[in-house]
Amino acid sequence: MGSSTVKAFVTGAAGFIGSNLVAELLARGCEVAGLDNFHLGSKRFLEPFVGHPGFTFYEKDLLEFDGLPASLAGSDVVFHLAANSDISQGTARTDTDLKLGTIATYNVLEAMRIAGVPRIVFASTSAVYGEPRRFPTPEDYGPLLPVSLYGASKLACEGLVAAFSNTFSIQAWIFRFANVVGKNGTHGALVDFIRSLRNDPRRLTVRGDGTQTKPYLHVSECIEGMLFALEHAPERINVYNLTSEGTTSVASIARMVIEEMGLQGVDLSYTGGPRGWPGDVPFVDLDSTRMKSLGWTARYRSDDAVRAALRELLQQY
Numbered sequence: 001m002g003s004s005t006v007k008a009f010v011t012g013a014a015g016f017i018g019s020n021l022v023a024e025l026l027a028r029g030c031e032v033a034g035l036d037n038f039h040l041g042s043k044r045f046l047e048p049f050v051g052h053p054g055f056t057f058y059e060k061d062l063l064e065f066d067g068l069p070a071s072l073a074g075s076d077v078v079f080h081l082a083a084n085s086d087i088s089q090g091t092a093r094t095d096t097d098l099k100l101g102t103i104a105t106y107n108v109l110e111a112m113r114i115a116g117v118p119r120i121v122f123a124s125t126s127a128v129y130g131e132p133r134r135f136p137t138p139e140d141y142g143p144l145l146p147v148s149l150y151g152a153s154k155l156a157c158e159g160l161v162a163a164f165s166n167t168f169s170i171q172a173w174i175f176r177f178a179n180v181v182g183k184n185g186t187h188g189a190l191v192d193f194i195r196s197l198r199n200d201p202r203r204l205t206v207r208g209d210g211t212q213t214k215p216y217l218h219v220s221e222c223i224e225g226m227l228f229a230l231e232h233a234p235e236r237i238n239v240y241n242l243t244s245e246g247t248t249s250v251a252s253i254a255r256m257v258i259e260e261m262g263l264q265g266v267d268l269s270y271t272g273g274p275r276g277w278p279g280d281v282p283f284v285d286l287d288s289t290r291m292k293s294l295g296w297t298a299r300y301r302s303d304d305a306v307r308a309a310l311r312e313l314l315q316q317y
Contacts, residue, residue: 006030009075009117011062011108012082014041016184017123020219021079022046024227026054035071037061039100040085045184062104069114077119077230080108086187087127087150091278094149101153102160109164121173121226122161126214126241126284127151128176136287139176139239148279158239165237173230178243178286178302181309182219183316189250190309193257194317203267204258207276210251214284217244218305221298228296240294243286246302250276253306260310 008025012018013034018041025032026049034046035058049055058071062082072078084100105122112120129137130145146152158174165172185191196204217225225242233240258266274282291297300308 007074007076008032008079009072009077010034010079010081012036012041012080013057014038014043014045015081015085016040016186017180017219017222018079018081019045019184020182021081021223021226022049022055024223026052030054032056033058033071033075035060035062036082040186042184042186062107063099065107065111068107068111072111072117073115075115075117077121078108078112078117079121079123079226080105081123083123083154084150087148087277087279091149097149097153101150102156105157106160109160109170112170113164113168117170119171119173119230120161120165121230122157122175124154124158124174124176125151126176126178126243126286127281128155128158129284131281135283135285137241137285138287139241139290147281150279162237171236173226173233173238173240175226175229175240175242176286177222178215178217178241178284180219180222181216181305183309183312184219185309185313189253190257190306190313191317193254194261194310194313197257197261197263197266198317201261201263201266203269204254206250206254206268206270208250208271208273208280208282210254210270211249211274212276212280212282213247213249214281215243215245215247215286216302216305216309217242217298218300218308221300221305225291225296225298229291229294232294240291241286241288242291243288244298244300244302244305245288247285248302248306252303256306256310260307260314
């Protein structure tokens, strides 16, 4: 990805991971086209790229297929990051993840087929594993039985990516992310806690019982890992957990937010139950052996990734 001749297309370019990816690709000398409908993304995340000669932006909804193949034409690789990444939203309207995840992904793949784009990098999630009985959970664990509509949508997307890859000779990299945190985060425990305490520094309510525990990966290392695998994993279909070492509980995150904000005497309360919301997975621990074997390991452990992300987010929110 270091060549200026590489033309990358990023869906969800104005979102959390997408905006960070665009910045890194441009820094590496790539030509980048980005697409977003601003469902969760923000125009201010794109401001650093305005006027950049290597960046083109399309304000477009992936559910509108017309014109999509033409937009993708000439791309060497598509980074498909667009989705409804706020898992709790899928419980309000049950077709949200079907449309913004599965159908949007089909449209991207079909546009790639028509335009002749040879490679796709797909942002999947550890939520495809559901509630596994094996920890750390490896990529070949099964059966995959998601507990959220978001996880179900991502699993369906993985199936579509695999089918298009095998049928139409599209090379694919599928990444099952840990919880990604850092600059330009739009939601999730860190952002939610910061906003809540900005509004009322005397109290913080945590959804669930606080024991929900997962690995947290800094967004810079998420992008680094994706690009490393893109360069070094040669199979037709490449599936990798992308994670840090260790895990962090929601209660620990709440304490870290309070510490980083310099607050004292905060009334910390919990709504109760093992899940933060319907579809939440209480415990996640991903096996990173496959990425290590490829030659890449996250430098930040989970707790350190949370700390680094908090310091970045506190400057934004």
